[in-house]
Amino acid sequence: MPRVSLxxxxxxxxxxxKVGLAMAEVLERLGYEIEFLEAQTxxxxxxxxxxxxxxxxxxxxxxxxxxxxxxxxVVPSGSCTTMIAHHYEDLFAxxxxxxxxxxxxxxxxxxxxxFLLEVAQVDDVGxxxxxxxxxxxxxxxxxxxxxxxxxxxxxSKVAGxxxxxxxxxxxxxxxxxxxxxxxxxxxxxxxxxKIESIVRTKADTVVSIDSSCLMQLQGAMSRAKLPxxxxxxxxxxxSK
Amino acid sequence: MSRDYLLYxxxxxxxxVSSQAPPALAAPMLHIPVIKRDSxxxxxxxxxxxxxxxxxxxxxxEAAGACVANLLENRTAIAxxxxxxxxxxxxxxxxxxxxxxxxxxLRAACASAGVGITSADYALSTTGTLVMLSxxxxxxxxxxxxxxHIAVIPASAILANLDELFTILPTPAQQTSAMVFITGPSxxxxxxxILVRGVHGPGEIRVxxxxxxxxx
Amino acid sequence: xxxxxKQTVADPKLQLAIxxxxxxxxxxxxxxxxSEVLPDYQDLRTQANLLxxxxxxxxxxxxxxxxxxxxxxxxKAVYCKNAEExxxxxxxxxxxxxxxxxxxxxxxxxxxxxxxxxxxHHGLEAVETDLGEYILQLAHExxxxxxxxxxxxxxxxxxxxxxxxxxxxxxxxIENQTMIARRVLREKFLxxxxxxxxxxxxxxDSGAVVLVENEGNARLTSSAPRIHIAVAGIEQLIPRAQxxxxxxxxLGRSATGQPITVYTSFLSGPRRADEIDGPEEFxxxxxxxxxxxxxADPEKRQSLYCIRCGACLNTCPVYRKIGGHNxxxxxxxxxxxxxxxxxxxxMQDPWLPFASSLCGACAEVCPVKIEIxxxxxxxxxxxxxxxxxxGKSGVELLAFRVFAWVMRHPRIFGFLGAVAAKLAPxxxxxxxxxxxxxxxxxxxxxxxxxxxxRQLWRKRGRP
Numbered sequence: 001m002p003r004v005s006l007x008x009x010x011x012x013x014x015x016x017x018k019v020g021l022a023m024a025e026v027l028e029r030l031g032y033e034i035e036f037l038e039a040q041t042x043x044x045x046x047x048x049x050x051x052x053x054x055x056x057x058x059x060x061x062x063x064x065x066x067x068x069x070x071x072x073x074v075v076p077s078g079s080c081t082t083m084i085a086h087h088y089e090d091l092f093a094x095x096x097x098x099x100x101x102x103x104x105x106x107x108x109x110x111x112x113x114x115f116l117l118e119v120a121q122v123d124d125v126g127x128x129x130x131x132x133x134x135x136x137x138x139x140x141x142x143x144x145x146x147x148x149x150x151x152x153x154x155x156s157k158v159a160g161x162x163x164x165x166x167x168x169x170x171x172x173x174x175x176x177x178x179x180x181x182x183x184x185x186x187x188x189x190x191x192x193x194k195i196e197s198i199v200r201t202k203a204d205t206v207v208s209i210d211s212s213c214l215m216q217l218q219g220a221m222s223r224a225k226l227p228x229x230x231x232x233x234x235x236x237x238x239s240k
Numbered sequence: 241m242s243r244d245y246l247l248y249x250x251x252x253x254x255x256x257v258s259s260q261a262p263p264a265l266a267a268p269m270l271h272i273p274v275i276k277r278d279s280x281x282x283x284x285x286x287x288x289x290x291x292x293x294x295x296x297x298x299x300x301x302e303a304a305g306a307c308v309a310n311l312l313e314n315r316t317a318i319a320x321x322x323x324x325x326x327x328x329x330x331x332x333x334x335x336x337x338x339x340x341x342x343x344x345x346l347r348a349a350c351a352s353a354g355v356g357i358t359s360a361d362y363a364l365s366t367t368g369t370l371v372m373l374s375x376x377x378x379x380x381x382x383x384x385x386x387x388x389h390i391a392v393i394p395a396s397a398i399l400a401n402l403d404e405l406f407t408i409l410p411t412p413a414q415q416t417s418a419m420v421f422i423t424g425p426s427x428x429x430x431x432x433x434i435l436v437r438g439v440h441g442p443g444e445i446r447v448x449x450x451x452x453x454x455x456x
Numbered sequence: 457x458x459x460x461x462k463q464t465v466a467d468p469k470l471q472l473a474i475x476x477x478x479x480x481x482x483x484x485x486x487x488x489x490x491s492e493v494l495p496d497y498q499d500l501r502t503q504a505n506l507l508x509x510x511x512x513x514x515x516x517x518x519x520x521x522x523x524x525x526x527x528x529x530x531x532k533a534v535y536c537k538n539a540e541e542x543x544x545x546x547x548x549x550x551x552x553x554x555x556x557x558x559x560x561x562x563x564x565x566x567x568x569x570x571x572x573x574x575x576x577h578h579g580l581e582a583v584e585t586d587l588g589e590y591i592l593q594l595a596h597e598x599x600x601x602x603x604x605x606x607x608x609x610x611x612x613x614x615x616x617x618x619x620x621x622x623x624x625x626x627x628x629x630i631e632n633q634t635m636i637a638r639r640v641l642r643e644k645f646l647x648x649x650x651x652x653x654x655x656x657x658x659x660x661d662s663g664a665v666v667l668v669e670n671e672g673n674a675r676l677t678s679s680a681p682r683i684h685i686a687v688a689g690i691e692q693l694i695p696r697a698q699x700x701x702x703x704x705x706x707l708g709r710s711a712t713g714q715p716i717t718v719y720t721s722f723l724s725g726p727r728r729a730d731e732i733d734g735p736e737e738f739x740x741x742x743x744x745x746x747x748x749x750x751x752a753d754p755e756k757r758q759s760l761y762c763i764r765c766g767a768c769l770n771t772c773p774v775y776r777k778i779g780g781h782n783x784x785x786x787x788x789x790x791x792x793x794x795x796x797x798x799x800x801x802x803m804q805d806p807w808l809p810f811a812s813s814l815c816g817a818c819a820e821v822c823p824v825k826i827e828i829x830x831x832x833x834x835x836x837x838x839x840x841x842x843x844x845x846x847g848k849s850g851v852e853l854l855a856f857r858v859f860a861w862v863m864r865h866p867r868i869f870g871f872l873g874a875v876a877a878k879l880a881p882x883x884x885x886x887x888x889x890x891x892x893x894x895x896x897x898x899x900x901x902x903x904x905x906x907x908x909x910r911q912l913w914r915k916r917g918r919p
Contacts, residue, residue, distance in 0.1 A: 008909050010863070010869075012909060013873070013908050013909040013910055014873040014876070014877075014904050014905065014908050014909075015902050015903075015904055015905055016902075016905065017905050017907065017908055017909035017911075017912050018905075020909040020913075021909070021912065021913075024913075036909075036910070036913050038866060038870075038910060039866050040866065041862075041863040041864070041866050041869045042863045042869075044860075044863070046856075046859065047856045047859060047860060048833070049814065049833070049836070050810075050836065050840070050852070050856060051809075051810075051833070051835075051836030051837040051838070051839055051840040051841075052837070052840055052852075052853065052856040053837050053840075054860075055856040055857055055859060055860035056860075058860040058861075058863075058864060059859075059860050059863045059864065062863060062864045087833075090833075139813070139814070139815040139816055139817075140814075140816070143815070143816035143817070143819070143820060144816065170817075171773055171815075171817075172773045172813050172815035172817065174773065174813060175813060176812065176813025176814055176815070177813075177814075178810070178891075179810065179811075179812065179813045179814075180813075180894075180895065181890075181891045181892075181894035181895050182807070182810055182811075182894070183461070183774075183810075183811055184894045184895065184897050184898045185461060185462050185465045185466070185777075185897075185898065186461060186465060186774055186777045186778060186811070187813070187898060188465075188897070188898025188899060189465045189471075189777045190773045190774070190777060190813070191898070191899065193475075193773070193777075215902055216899065218900070218902065219895070219898075219899030219900045219901065219902065220898065220899045220900075222899070222900035223898065223899050223900050242534075242535040242536060242537050242541060243533075243535040245535075245537065246535045246536075246537055246690070246742070246744050246748070247516050247519065247520070247535075249744065249748040250515050250516040250519065250690070250748055250751060251516045252748075252752075253748045253749075253751035253752035253757075254513060254514070254515065254516065254751060254752075256514065256516060256517075258516070259517075260514075260517070261517065262510060262513070262514035262517050262518075263510075263514075265507075265510055265695055265696075266506075268696060268698040268699055268701065268702070269499075269503060269702075270698065270701055271496070340732070341732055343732060343733055346732060346733055347646065347680075347733070351642075351646060366715075367715050367716045369716060374727070374731050374732075374733075374734060375730065375731060376730040376731065376732060379731075379732040379733045380675070380679045380733050380734055381679060381680070381733050384672060384675050384676060384679060385676075402700070402701050402704060402705070402716070403701045406697065406698040406700065406701050407698075410696075410697060410698050411661070411662060411697060412662065412664075412697060412722055412724070413525065413529060413659075413662035413663060413664050413697070413722075413724035413725075416724075416728070416731070417529060417530075417723065417724055417725045417726060417727055417728050417731060417734055417738075418678075418679070418721065418722070418723050418724075418727075418731075418734055419721070419722040420675065420719060420720065420721050420722070421716065421719065421720040421721075422718070422719060423716050423717070423718050423719075423720075424718050425718070426670070426671055426672040426718060426719075427670050427671070427718055428587045428588075428634065428670060428671050429604075430586070430587040430588035430591070430604065430605070430606050431587070431588075431591070431606065431609065431611055431614055431630045431633060431634070432609075432610060432611055432630065433476070433477050433480055433604070433607070434611075434630045436630060436631050436634040438634075438635075438638070439587055439634050439637065439638055439671045439672065439673075440585070440638060440641065440642075440645075440671045440672035440673045440675075440676055441671065441672025441675065441676075441718070441719065442672075
C-alpha cells in the first residue's frame with residue numbers, strides 16, 4: 001500500500017492533536033503507511049486572509065519544500081486544503097518557477113474525506129459511533145471544493161450513528177480566521193444563529209471537517225452552557 | 241466638455257482606442273418553448289390568476305363586449321383607441337369614454353375614471369404578462385392611473401415567453417418610445433414585508449381573451 | 457441615526473426584522489430558481505456574466521452607441537463626471553423650464569450623489585415616490601437595504617412618521633397607510649414638472665432605459681411629467697435589447713423571487729409624433745463619479761457588473777447581523793464592501809474588507825458571477841500595502857512577519873507551542889492580549905493541548 005503524508009495543520013497540531021491521531025488511525029486501518037514530516041507547520045492562510053502576501057508566500061514556500069517528495073498529502077481541513085489548492089496559485093501568479101511547483105503540488109493534496117472516497121475508494125471504514133449527530137458544512141470545503149455529499153456518505157456508513165440535518169447546514173459558523181477576533185460580536189452572533197439550528201436537531205454532537213469551525217462552535221456552545229460537543233469527522237470515523 | 245473627457249477616461253482605463261470595435265458578441269441564446277396555442281391560453285390564465293388577476297376566456301368580440309359591460313358595474317371608464325375595443329362594442333358602452341387624443345383631456349379622464357380599458361400588443365404565457373407599446377392606439381396612462389385595468393386581447397397575441405417576444409421584436413425602440421410589461425396588479429411589501437396591492441398602479445387587473453377574432 | 461455594529465447585533469427587534477426579511481427574500485429566490493422551475497439558471501448566470509464583461513470591457517463603444525441611438529429617437533445623453541455636474545444639469549434645466557416640483561422613483565445612483573439634498577438646497581421640491589423611500593424621506597433616514605429600503609421600520613414607526621409629517625390621524629393598518637401614501641403621491645405625480653428615475657439597464661442598441669418595479673411609481677414618474685430624466689451609472693449598459701431576456705430572468709428572481717416584476721418599462725426617448733402621452737423631453741444622465749477608477753483595474757472591474765439585485769445582502773451572514781446602516785456608504789452588504797473601498801480609497805474605511813468571514817455565499821448567489829470573496833482578499837492586501845506605504849502598518853505587519861518566521865522554523869514552532877501549552881492555563885484572563893480578549897468576549901477558549909500532535913507522534917516512535 002502506498003504511503004501517505006499527513007499535513008495535520010497548525011491548529012490540529014497545537015490545539016486538537018486527537019484529530020490528527022484519529023486521521024492517522026483510520027488511514028492505518030485501511031492499510032496505508034503513515035508519514036509525518038516534522039518540518040511541517042502551517043499553510044499560510046492566516047497571513048493571506050489578513051492581506052499580508054509576503055509572509056504568506058514565505059510560509060507557502062516552506063510548505064512546498066516540506067512536501068515536495070510526498071505522493072499523497074492528506075489534510076483534515078477544508079480551509080487549509082483550499083488555501084493550498086486554490087490560493088497558492090494567486091500567491092505565486094507572478095512567479096513562473098514557483099507557480100510550476102504549485103501546479104505539481106496541487107493534485108497531490110487531499111482533504112481527508114475526499115482522500116477516503118476518491119483515492120482509497122472506501123466509504124465504510126468500519127466505524128461505530130452511537131449517537132445523534134448533525135453535520136456542519138464548512139464554507140471553504142463546501143463552496144470552493146464542492147464537498148457536501150462525501151462526508152455525509154461516510155457518516156451514513158458508521159454503525160449506530162444517526163444524522164439529523166440542521167435547517168441551515170451551509171450557513172457560516174462565523175469563524176473566518178481573524179474575523180472572529182476583529183468583529184467578535186458579529187462572529188458570536190453568527191455562531192449563536194448556527195447553534196439555535198443545531199439545538200433544534202437534538203443532536204448531541206456536531207461534526208465537521210474543519211477544526212476551526214468546530215472550535216468556534218464549541219466555544220459558543222460552552223459559553224451557552226449547552227451539553228453538545230463537537231467532533232471532527234476523523235474522530236467519528238476512528239471510533240469503534 | 242464632460243462627454244469627451246468621460247469617454248477619454250473610459251478608454252484610458254480600458255486600454256482601448258476610439259472607434260475600436262468590440263469583439264463579436266455571440267447571438268443571443270433565445271429559447272422559445274414549443275407551446276400549442278390552446279396551452280398558451282390556459283398557461284397565461286393560470287399565471288395571470290396566480291398573481292390575483294382575473295381572466296375571462298370568450299368566444300368572440302361580441303362576448304368580450306358583454307363581459308366588459310358586466311365588469312364595469314357602476315364605474316366610469318376610459319378606453320384606449322385600440323380598434324379591437326371598438327370592434328367589441330366597448331367604446332360605445334354608456335359609461336366609457338374613448339377616442340381621446342388631447343393629452344390634458346386624457347390625463348383628466350384617467351385621473352378620475354374608475355376603470356381603464358385597453359388592448360395589448362402581446363401577452364406572455366409563461367408569466368401571465370401583458371405587453372403594451374405606446375402608440376396612437378394605446379396611451380400609457382390608461383393602464384396606469386385608474387385603480388382597475390381591464391385588457392382585451394385576441395388569443396393569437398399570446399406568445400410563449402420573453403424570448404419569443406424579443407425574437408419577433410428585437411428592436412422595440414424602432415416601434416415605440418415606451419414598451420411596458422405588465423405582470424399582475426401594482427404591489428408593495430415595503431412595510432414589514434406585508435403585501436399590499438394597488439399602491440400606485442391599478443390594484444385590480446382583468447384580462448379578456450377572445451378566441452376567435454381578427455383585429456381590424 | 458448612527459448605530460454601531462455592537463448595538464445592532466444586540467438589538468433583538470432589529471435582528472428579527474433583518475433576519476426575517478432577508479430570510480423571506482432568500483427563500484423566495486430559491487423557489488424561483490429551483491431546477492424544476494428554471495433549469496437554465498446556471499447557464500443564464502454564465503451568459504449574464506459574459507454580456508456584462510463585453511459591455512464593461514468595451515464600455516466607451518457601447519456608451520457611444522447608446523448615445524447615438526438615444527439621439528435618433530429624440531432623447532439626449534448628458535455625460536456627468538460627478539455629483540455636482542448632475543445637480544447643475546438638473547437645476548439648469550429646472551430653471552429654464554420654470555420647474556419647481558420633482559417626483560423621483562427609487563434610484564441608488566441618485567442617493568449616491570445626494571441629488572435630493574442638492575436640489576432642495578436650491579429650492580426645488582424632490583419627492584420620493586417608492587413607498588419605502590418615501591417613508592425614509594419623511595423620516596430623514598437612508599435606506600437599509602437595496603431592495604427593501606424600509607425593512608427596519610414597523611407599522612408603528614410608519615404611523616408615527618405619517619402623523620407627524622403628513623398631519624394625518626395615527627393609522628397603524630398597513631393597507632391604509634399604503635393608501636394614504638398613494639393619495640398624497642398621486643397629487644405629486646400629476647402636478648410634477650420633472651420626473652427623475654434611475655435605470656436598471658441602459659440598452660446600447662436601442663438608446664433605451666429599462667425600469668423594473670412592482671409599485672408603478674417608476675411608470676408614473678416617467679409618464680406623467682413633461683420632462684423625464686433617467687440617472688444611471690455608466691456601468692449599467694448592456695449591449696442589446698434581446699439581452700434583456702437573460703437579465704430580466706435573473707433580476708426579479710435574485711432580488712425577490714419573482715420570475716418577472718410587475719412592471720418593466722423599456723423607454724427610448726420622449727413621446728413620438730403619433731403617441732398621445734409621455735414626456736416631451738427625455739434625458740439620460742451618464743454618471744462617472746469614480747466608476748472609471750474601478751474600470752481601470754482589470755481584476756476588480758467585474759465589480760461593475762452588479763445589477764443591484766440585493767441577493768448578496770440577503771445571503772450574507774454578516775449583513776444579516778449588522779444591517780444596512782453599519783456600512784459606511786449607501787451600498788451595503790458584500791457588493792458595498794467591494795465597491796466602497798474602490799470608490800473612496802481603501803484607507804477611508806480600512807476595516808470594511810475585513811468585515812467578512814469569506815464564506816463565499818455571496819458569490820454563489822450573484823446572478824452575474826462577481827467573485828466577491830476574491831476581490832475582498834485583494835482589497836485586504838491593498839489595505840495592508842496602503843498602510844505600509846503610509847507607515848501605518850503598526851504591530852500587525854510585525855506580528856505576521858514573526859508568524860512567517862516561526863512557521864519557517866518548525867522546531868521553534870514546536871517549542872513555542874509547548875511553552876504556550878504549559879503557560880496558557882496559568883495566565884489570568886485579565887492579562888490576555890487583545891485578540892484573546894476579543895475571542896473570550898463571545899466564546900470559551902480552547903486551551904492548547906497539553907501535548908501537541910508532533911510530540912505525541914514522536915512518543916509513538918513513528919517516522
